[in-house]
Amino acid sequence: xxxxxxxxxxxxxxxxxxxxxxxxxxxxxxxxxxxxxxxxxxxxxxxxxxxxxxxxxxxxxxxxxxxxxxxxxxxxxxxxxxxxxxxxxxxxxxxxxxxxxxxxxxxxxxxxxxxxxxxxxxxxxxxxxxxxxxxxxxxxxxxxxxxxxxxxxxxxxxxxxxxxxxxxxxxxxxxxxxxxxxxxxxxxxxxxxxxxxxxxxxxxxxxxxxxxxxxxxxxxxxxxxxxxxxxxxxxxxxxxxxxxxxxxxxxxxxxxxxxxxxxxxxxxxxxxxxxxxxxxxxxxxxxxxxxxxxxxxxxxxxxxxxxxxxxxxxxxxxxxxxxxxxxxxxxxxxxxxxxxxxxxxxxxxxxxxxxxxxxxxxxxxxxxxxxxxxxxxxxxxxxxxxxxxxxxxxxxxxxxxxxxxxxxxxxxxxxxxxxxxxxxxxxxxx
Amino acid sequence: xxxxxxxxxxxxxxxxxxxxxxxxxxxxxxxxxxxxxxxxxxxxxxxxxxxxxxxxxxxxxxxxxxxxxxxxxxxxxxxxxxxxxxxxxxxxxxxxxxxxxxxxxxxxxxxxxxxxxxxxxxxxxxxxxxxxxxxxxxxxxxxxxxxxxxxxxxxxxxxxx
Numbered sequence: 001x002x003x004x005x006x007x008x009x010x011x012x013x014x015x016x017x018x019x020x021x022x023x024x025x026x027x028x029x030x031x032x033x034x035x036x037x038x039x040x041x042x043x044x045x046x047x048x049x050x051x052x053x054x055x056x057x058x059x060x061x062x063x064x065x066x067x068x069x070x071x072x073x074x075x076x077x078x079x080x081x082x083x084x085x086x087x088x089x090x091x092x093x094x095x096x097x098x099x100x101x102x103x104x105x106x107x108x109x110x111x112x113x114x115x116x117x118x119x120x121x122x123x124x125x126x127x128x129x130x131x132x133x134x135x136x137x138x139x140x141x142x143x144x145x146x147x148x149x150x151x152x153x154x155x156x157x158x159x160x161x162x163x164x165x166x167x168x169x170x171x172x173x174x175x176x177x178x179x180x181x182x183x184x185x186x187x188x189x190x191x192x193x194x195x196x197x198x199x200x201x202x203x204x205x206x207x208x209x210x211x212x213x214x215x216x217x218x219x220x221x222x223x224x225x226x227x228x229x230x231x232x233x234x235x236x237x238x239x240x241x242x243x244x245x246x247x248x249x250x251x252x253x254x255x256x257x258x259x260x261x262x263x264x265x266x267x268x269x270x271x272x273x274x275x276x277x278x279x280x281x282x283x284x285x286x287x288x289x290x291x292x293x294x295x296x297x298x299x300x301x302x303x304x305x306x307x308x309x310x311x312x313x314x315x316x317x318x319x320x321x322x323x324x325x326x327x328x329x330x331x332x333x334x335x336x337x338x339x340x341x342x343x344x345x346x347x348x349x350x351x352x353x354x355x356x357x358x359x360x361x362x363x364x365x366x367x368x369x370x371x372x373x374x375x376x377x378x379x380x381x382x383x384x385x386x387x388x389x390x391x392x393x394x395x396x397x398x399x400x401x402x403x404x405x406x407x408x409x410x411x412x413x414x415x416x417x418x419x420x421x422x423x424x425x426x427x428x429x430x
Numbered sequence: 431x432x433x434x435x436x437x438x439x440x441x442x443x444x445x446x447x448x449x450x451x452x453x454x455x456x457x458x459x460x461x462x463x464x465x466x467x468x469x470x471x472x473x474x475x476x477x478x479x480x481x482x483x484x485x486x487x488x489x490x491x492x493x494x495x496x497x498x499x500x501x502x503x504x505x506x507x508x509x510x511x512x513x514x515x516x517x518x519x520x521x522x523x524x525x526x527x528x529x530x531x532x533x534x535x536x537x538x539x540x541x542x543x544x545x546x547x548x549x550x551x552x553x554x555x556x557x558x559x560x561x562x563x564x565x566x567x568x569x570x571x572x573x574x575x576x577x578x579x580x581x582x583x584x585x586x587x588x589x590x591x
């Protein structure tokens with residue numbers, strides 16, 4: 001037993017777990033047990049009971065999602081499992097860490113998940129800039145193939161699986177699961193209209209499950225140690241651990257696997273070593289660029305799906321970015337809107353036209369051309385641009401989350417820029 | 431296979447693309463892999479390359495170009511021998527990537543999107559590289575460089591010929 005399912009085989013320094021080290025620590029024992037002793041339905045039930053929720057940000061129960069795949073023996077077409085490793089949410093660096101340090105854990109997780117939904121094809125959709133994770137995962141896949149853990153008749157059963165990596169051409173929107181599927185099919189990564197949802201009609205029109213890297217990495221340990229063990233790891237309503245990260249001006253930026261529901265304060269003060277001397281915490285993007293800012297009053301909240309949502313934000317990817325008091329809230333808002341405007345796929349008008357408009361108006365405020373009423377104008381338009389249902393996907397909705405929350409918590413800064421016509425932070429570090 | 435493809439694409443490129451197609455339900459699905467294979471060999475995707483790939487995949491050049499121009503990492507213009515991508519997303523912004531960018535532009539005497547006169551370096555902006563605990567970060571070809579200090583740039587770049 002371990003209390004760190006994701007990092008159990010890594011040394012304290014986060015050292016690389018190669019095939020020998022993985023096997024020595026009972027690597028692939030869970031997959032062997034699942035494929036030779038358990039039915040796909042029992043694995044789905046086990047993961048549902050564990051209350052494992054999607055670690056890519058949405059938090060959907062993994063076992064429930066797997067249950068949406070039609071199990072029709074008469075259907076002879078492909079079923080796909082796709083691992084989403086298009087880690088492009090700004091501020092997020094957890095999936096890279098998992099693959100660079102323990103790639104076989106992901107291969108084993110994919111194998112068990114694919115078996116559970118009876119997929120015969122699996123893909124890892126990896127961003128094109130992840131050269132080192134690509135090399136390490138490719139080696140792990142080749143090693144697993146040579147041992148008969150992938151390919152035909154795995155562990156002597158009649159179950160077969162082909163696992164390949166698709167390196168992305170590079171666009172943030174590929175992280176949206178239906179856009180990802182279009183990219184996998186070699187098309188422009190425009191999100192698809194839903195329904196149908198991917199479990200019914202996904203890659204090449206076939207049943208498809210898309211799961212995040214961290215989600216799949218939890219699966220082998222759940223099979224080995226059981227759902228109750230996993231439930232008990234969490235400190236609140238949620239199950240398991242979470243790979244939490246901190247970036248920004250803290251003493252020790254990094255990642256730590258902790259019980260899900262650890263407080264933001266403990267993550268920042270104990271694990272990230274607190275703020276650097278001379279800098280104070282002003283804002284937190286709790287789970288990536290598309291999550292609402294939180295502030296110091298939220299430090300004692302547990303980092304879990306429900307608590308962060310109740311505070312008006314989202315846990316997202318669980319890797320938080322700290323904005324300290326040397327950073328201009330207007331400047332950071334321009335940076336965020338520039339990112340979302342640039343990465344809009346361009347399909348829906350409110351997103352394609354609205355996000356660059358927001359960036360321009362914020363730039364006007366920053367450069368001394370702000371007018372009274374600009375803040376209200378931004379709020380009005382952000383509400384329209386980000387309203388779910390006005391666009392195919394949630395890209396624009398995510399884009400306005402950090403903006404409306406910045407206006408809520410740092411409104412004085414925006415007002416000062418408009419009133420004085422200049423940025424008071426400009427003489428500082430930036 | 432038509433002669434035009436044979437003239438433009440190398441045997442290695444064609445066989446690598448055909449290998450990708452063999453794992454996919456149809457030829458067009460290999461569009462991104464095909465662009466990546468040719469770009470890896472030639473640095474960028476010229477109109478000539480694009481037309482040849484489109485013909486090999488059985489699709490129109492316009493369709494393939496709509497895909498090629500959609501993705502950040504497919505170059506439809508020539509690039510230098512080394513491509514420098516500087517992260518400009520939020521964690522790197524907080525940690526001062528603007529200073530890195532300014533110092534790089536001063537040192538190389540080019541703006542983002544341009545290539546040095548000697549054809550050595552191309553400078554491009556890039557979104558979050560997923561190494562935010564080491565911000566500010568940049569990618570030189572396939573090398574990830576973290577905790578970049580503007581005053582260390584000259585020595586970092588001296589390692590590239």
